[in-house]
Amino acid sequence: MDKSMSVHVRQSHVREEPSFLGRILARLSYGDRVFVLNDKTDWFDVRVEGTGTRGFMHTSALSAKKVILNPGEQTVEKTATRDEFALAGKGFNESVEGRFRAENPHLNFGGIDRMEAYGVSEDQMRQFLFAGKVMPRGGTL
Amino acid sequence: MKETTRRDFLTAAGACAAAGLLLAGCKTMEAVTQIMEVASVDTGPVTSSQVQSAVKVGQAVAKTFESFTPEQEYYIGRTVGAMVLEKYPPFNQTIANTYINMLGQTLAAASDRPDTFGGYRFQIQDSDEINAFAAPGGFIFVTRGLIRCCKDEDALAAVLAHEIGHVQEKHGLGAIKQSRITSAFTSIGLEGARQFGGKELAALTQTFGESITDITQTLIVKGYSRTLESQADLAAAEILTRVGYSPQGLLEMLTQMQTRIKPGSLDFARTHPSPLDRIKALEPVIGKFIPYSQPRARLERFIKYIARA
Numbered sequence: 001m002d003k004s005m006s007v008h009v010r011q012s013h014v015r016e017e018p019s020f021l022g023r024i025l026a027r028l029s030y031g032d033r034v035f036v037l038n039d040k041t042d043w044f045d046v047r048v049e050g051t052g053t054r055g056f057m058h059t060s061a062l063s064a065k066k067v068i069l070n071p072g073e074q075t076v077e078k079t080a081t082r083d084e085f086a087l088a089g090k091g092f093n094e095s096v097e098g099r100f101r102a103e104n105p106h107l108n109f110g111g112i113d114r115m116e117a118y119g120v121s122e123d124q125m126r127q128f129l130f131a132g133k134v135m136p137r138g139g140t141l
Numbered sequence: 142m143k144e145t146t147r148r149d150f151l152t153a154a155g156a157c158a159a160a161g162l163l164l165a166g167c168k169t170m171e172a173v174t175q176i177m178e179v180a181s182v183d184t185g186p187v188t189s190s191q192v193q194s195a196v197k198v199g200q201a202v203a204k205t206f207e208s209f210t211p212e213q214e215y216y217i218g219r220t221v222g223a224m225v226l227e228k229y230p231p232f233n234q235t236i237a238n239t240y241i242n243m244l245g246q247t248l249a250a251a252s253d254r255p256d257t258f259g260g261y262r263f264q265i266q267d268s269d270e271i272n273a274f275a276a277p278g279g280f281i282f283v284t285r286g287l288i289r290c291c292k293d294e295d296a297l298a299a300v301l302a303h304e305i306g307h308v309q310e311k312h313g314l315g316a317i318k319q320s321r322i323t324s325a326f327t328s329i330g331l332e333g334a335r336q337f338g339g340k341e342l343a344a345l346t347q348t349f350g351e352s353i354t355d356i357t358q359t360l361i362v363k364g365y366s367r368t369l370e371s372q373a374d375l376a377a378a379e380i381l382t383r384v385g386y387s388p389q390g391l392l393e394m395l396t397q398m399q400t401r402i403k404p405g406s407l408d409f410a411r412t413h414p415s416p417l418d419r420i421k422a423l424e425p426v427i428g429k430f431i432p433y434s435q436p437r438a439r440l441e442r443f444i445k446y447i448a449r450a
Contacts, residue, residue: 009211009256020250030212042253061256063210091329092213092349099346100220100353108226112219115231115264115280118242125247132294133436134385136251 005062007032012061014053018043025055031067204326206314211258218278224357225274225282229266237265240446245301251383254309270408274360275307277314288450290397293435294443295390306376312369316359317352324348364412371422378427392430395420
């Protein structure tokens with residue numbers, strides 16, 4: 001087991017235990033790299049490149065492709081046709097949405113933006129479960 | 142060369158490249174390439190190197206809906222959501238939407254796909270119809286009509302977990318026709334060969350719009366197959382158990398729904414298998430319905446925050 005992976009979502013966490021309730025050790029962003037030490041379950045045992053933080057990340061946050069943020073024209077030339085790279089901001093992106101919105105002004109994107117503001121923190125989740133006496137399987141709050 | 146020719150070429154090149162992998166070679170593609178090179182090297186908007194690039198993209202790997210990055214899925218989901226909100230406007234009661242996000246995002250964290258590009262978000266819709274929608278990337282919508290089918294938090298959790306199941310399994314993206322996917326990735330490949338211009342953006346935006354229509358048609362009009370609905374129900378049962386809710390909430394909600402839906406109506410009844418069939422399919426996994434108890438604090442907050450929504 002010996003591979004590097006990239007975070008391919010806007011934000012994810014490295015946790016102390018392989019569980020959605022595991023304490024958060026580090027917050028990683030789009031394009032950050034980790035070294036995978038064990039991928040036997042959906043919670044990969046990883047070491048963060050650069051800082052060396054060791055913990056668990058869910059497989060859904062990670063890609064084997066190297067994510068290239070802000071690819072310049074030359075990078076795009078070299079990498080667009082190669083499958084081991086993912087270019088951030090390419091394809092269906094903000095510009096495509098912008099053009100589509102301009103052509104379809106009746107769509108309710110304002111409602112989507114308001115919806116996105118309803119973020120819930122890990123602490124809020126824990127308090128929500130505790131207050132409702134919801135007991136996660138095999139886990140402690 | 143007319144613009145339409147270029148677009149036709151993109152579609153043909155992509156479709157052929159995808160098919161070519163299966164057929165171990167693509168004579169038509171070679172022909173298209175030769176013709177395009179002769180026709181456009183000096184005069185048309187598609188250059189020889191762009192043609193080569195597009196062909197390379199197609200040959201690199203067959204593109205499926207799984208090839209969309211989470212970031213692209215996020216933009217697809219936002220627009221699908223904006224369309225769903227146009228049909229059923231949002232119910233803007235902050236306390237109810239906060240509650241449904243606490244519940245929904247906690248359930249999503251325990252799913253097989255806790256991490257989407259922008260995270261999961263939940264929105265109540267101001268409609269008496271019984272309906273719910275999951276847009277790609279985790280934008281989930283539930284009507285007030287469906288919330289009224291839920292007598293407690295466990296039942297509401299079951300509704301949300303079912304929708305999370307659709308996102309987890311990428312059922313929305315799966316509704317996009319292969320021709321759009323091929324066309325999209327061919328355009329993205331061309332983007333690598335040259336600065337993306339207005340025409341390319343227009344072509345990609347058109348493919349984007351067509352992909353959105355494929356998804357909304359499925360969500361709102363046609364519905365998913367029985368198999369996909371069953372997958373979402375099974376995912377829901379697993380998520381509920383992991384978090385500590387009773388999977389019986391799913392049976393409770395479906396039983397209520399059975400009594401409330403009007404046969405032949407244009408909502409859930411049209412796009413989903415009958416609740417009774419879903420209950421039957423779930424019984425081997427979670428057993429027959431047994432009334433479950435609900436801690437008082439949980440029931441009280443459900444009533445306080447959402448039962449009047």
